[in-house]
Amino acid sequence: MEFRGETTIVVPRNLLRAAAERCRADAKLQFNLLSDATCVDRYPVEPRFELNYQLVAIPRRDRLRLQVRLTGQDPVVDSLVPVWPGANWLEREIFDLFGIRFSGHPDLRRILLPEDWEGYPLRRDFPVPGFRDVPNSGDVFNSGDLFKKSSLR
């Protein structure tokens, strides 16, 4: 696909890692730098998730985008950490904010949000103001509960 001079290749989910490996290792392609990975949520359209990997071939001065589409019921895809180690934190960020799981990822934890955060805020069905107030900004703070719970006391 071409749009405004950018080339996008849509890859089926099961072929993603093979395609990525080919892009990096093939002597004609040489996409050695994974510049970015991000997700777009097209809720309520299915398949709702589009993963975009921006590749750069430094020796050939070229850019390419790999795209994978995932459904809302089964948002799992192969991790690209074995191909580009730099995918590690990018995939953790997508997992954190969209709830997409990467099979084969060495350390799939939340990265920006706290571990006990509920939901995936960058999904389109997550309201912009959030579902509820942040804890410890209201009652908990005023009633002195925080002091009781705190181990510092």
Add this chain to the structure above:
Amino acid sequence: MTTVDTVTGAAKTMVLNMGPQHPSTHGVLRILLELDGETVVKAVPDLGYLHTGIEKSCEDKTYSQAITLTDRMDYLNPLGNNLVYCMAVEKLLGLEVPKRAQYIRVMMVELQRISSHLVWLGTHAIDLGAMSVFLYCFREREEILKIFEMFAGQRMMTSYIRIGGVALDPPAGWRQAVQKFLNMMPSRVDEYETLLTENPIWIGRTKGIGCISPEDAVALSMTGPTLRAAGVAYDNRKVFPYSSYEEFTFDVPTRTESDCYARYLIRVAEMRESLKIIKQAMERITDEGPVKADAPGIIPPQREKMKTEMEALIYHFKIFTEGFSPQPGEAFVAVESPRGELGCFVASDGSPKPLRVHFRSPSFINLQALPKLIEGQLIADVVACIGTIDIVLGEVDR
């Protein structure tokens, strides 16, 4: 706590919590360090203390409103953030920016690069114990901020670069102000070099510290001065020129040592290159000419036209209430920020608000390599390594 083989035989290591409130983490970054004596065995960065959900907030803003949010991401490079976001939206719209506006953009972004490198140099030197450099760097940065204030009315959160051009015509007397800065700056850069380049303490603290091989650096997606210090000449301004950078003559400094000292030399050399670009841009900016593209319905109309033409008034009202709707599609644009490749991905679904705005922030991705740089080094070198990656936590967490 784990057991590792130490010099004195198997012994227990200590886990030390560095940050989040630590002056040398340049914001709120927490690093869990596992130490064997003073040697770092393992390092685990913990982020998110400054997460403000900028990408989510963009979903609820029109395309023009989101510009002010980008300022607040990398607060040492607001103009660069404006530029990359506006270029992504312009690509989505297929909008051509007038040459004069492109040159103004280049000049402002290069001034911003110098100011960002000055803050980096000053704070990095303070981390490593050289107090006076900080004061000199901020003296010159002040001059740059005064120029920004002239152009945009704001010193830091400028929002000067807008979709389709820049916000305002350059103010009266801008040439003298920029020329004064250009005349002063080269000798000031020499001054920093006199203080640091051959300073034995500085060399001792930075030479041979935090090395990474070029293969590892590329594999970990590092960009910017950190990558160029490893010998890979990857600079978006040269490799994928944007905003008329192909018309300017400048060099991309690279080194091969890949240590903290090499990164320092690269950034100092980049300041000199930026001065060259600013000088050329100044010559190219004509006194007369448009600073915004001619695109009714996207660019707010001029004040006089609004009072005389019906269409202009309608467009003005439409732009500021509803916004404009690019055709469905996606665009990814990358520019060279002072820290590396700053990318912006914008997806449109044909409505006046973006479906998705994503920033490829160089600080976030370069920070990923920190454990690789510091494992096996001394704890004092952790500070030097964090400094030379040049992270801005506002951009790491967004």
